[in-house]
Amino acid sequence: MTVKLYHCQGSRSVRPLWTLEEMGLPYELVAMKFPPRFFQENYLKVNPLGTVPFMDDGEAQMTESAGISQYLAEKYGPTDIALGLGDKDYGNYLNWIHRSDATLTFPQTIVLRYTQLEPEERRLKQAADDYTQWFFARLRSVEKGLEGKDYLCANRFTVADICVGYALYLADTLGFKDGFKPNTLAYYERLQARPAFQKAITL
Secondary structure (H helix, E strand, O other), X not given: OOEEEEEEOOOOOHHHHHHHHHHOOOEEEEEEOOOHHHHOXXXXXXXXXXXXXXXXXXXXXXOOHHHHHHHHHHHOOOOOOOOOOOOOOHHHHHHHHHHHXXXXXXXXXXXXXXXXXXXXXXXXXXXXXXXXXXXHHHHHHHHHHOOOOOOOEOOEOOHHHHHHHHHHHHHHHOOOHHHOOHHHHHHHHHHHOOHHHHHHOOO
């Protein structure tokens, strides 16, 4: 069965879409308007959470963007963008994959909600400001993690870079790019130059 990915442009579903493009895997893309629970008829029957992404490959149905990217690389490999238990940097690789969403994307979703998605009367400047500071405090780990390196793990581009790269892309869309430190900025520019990234953010 071809992988079927439900996607909204610019959302966290960019991660698995970017992964599919890097691996050259065939897929069916269901592109929807955000938030799909309001704009896509019957989407709640597909994914009761109403969130994106949602991935179905017949054997697995998944909703977590970083987890989907890791799954695709492991199931449909071998691929150079995956690390395995036998790789020295495997623990670091897993840590970046999970840090990308739980630590780096999460605070930005609060900023996005309280600056853009909520009606004017419900927007909260203090919450947005606090979570902006939280994001930049956590972003220091990326700057440090890139010291002397082009990529986060194993001296090559991996799923960890896809997952963290999306967090940087989201930050860019929120106007945070000017706050990137030198290592982070150079790294983000390397990721932006990848054809698979460029395609994933336009679909």
